[in-house]
Amino acid sequence: MIKLVLYEDNPQLREGLTMLINGSDGFEVLAAFKNCENVVAEVEAYQPDVILMDIDMPIVNGIEGLKKIRAVNTDVKILMLTVFDDNKNVFEAISNGANGYILKKTPPARLLEYIAEAQTGGAPMTASIATQVLKMFSAMNNEKGEDYNLSDREKQVLQLLVDGYSYKMIAAEMYIAIDTVRSHIKKIYEKLHVNSKSEAVAKAFKDKLV
Template sequence: MIKLLIYEDNPQLREGLTMLLNGSDGFEVLASFKNCSNVLQELRIYKPDVILMDIDMPGSDGIEGLKQIRLVDNEVKILMLTVFDDNKNVFEAISNGANGYVLKKTPPAKLIEYIQEANSGGAPMTSSIATQVLKMFSSLHSEKGENYNLSEREKQVLHLLVNGYSYKMISAEMFIAIDTVRSHIKKIYEKLHVNSKSEAVAKAFKDRIV
């Protein structure tokens, strides 16, 4: 059972998402809120697996909520669900530890698939967002960056993360145990000075590590 919190200021959409997910096998919406004003308290109370996070909300918005959560929790999966696909919001969300970035017009079946992907360690993005991310990073004219003293094995793991592999997929691809994958990723985070998979991927692109 994937347990979720929803942050969305539009009451109709909030209710629609709740009904969709509660009516789908394997999903439970624990609660939904119109902004992120009490996000840390709500995180402690409900302990969700995945958070669906709108960006443009009155009061404390989704980017601010994302930042607050990542100060205390790097495990919960946060999927930005928004009408915005502009570079600024995409970059801010990824840089601050979002696990995925999906447009609100995403069909329900695809949204469910994205949530499952995020929950299992993937980094789902609507295709138009993924295209923007690639363009955005390719426009950063940095030279080949330092390798941050990553070992060849760590570079291989990072390369697979960049390509959207989950921990389980990396384990199968490299013929190593999941715990070994976690160990490599922990060391990668320490060397890159990041706290999440999306931050590691962003840094890999920006500094052209892989």
């Protein structure tokens, strides 16, 4: 028996989903709520296997609810069930720990399959959403930031900074004087428009400079 808790602000849809799920073998809705205002206490009280979560709800929406749950519970499966198929909501949901993302226009039989899939560790997504996710990750991987005209020597120094080397260790590794290291780092900071090692390292990761 797969036990669910629903979050949906539309009363007709909330009731319809409850009836659909409860009327299907192997599924049971333990409770249904109109927003995520008390989501942590509710999930703790009912201990569901799967949560069906709308995004656009008053007071506390589904993305905020997802974050609240994930701050205290990484085990429960959370399926976003929404009308939104825009990049921002998809990315927000997935990066904050949603197990799947499905649209409300999904046929009832398919919805039940998605719930079962999530419960067994799958990551169900409506086809159009899956395509978007692949495109998003592909774009992220291909996106190389500016190269800031760093010389090979400066890139080598930056790589060692990223690896946690001190100025002294960089000097020893590259067989150069510590003053030369300082000179390289000063130029790196100027080119990257940063003022500290942590900013330089953050920018190196963000723009895939190393």
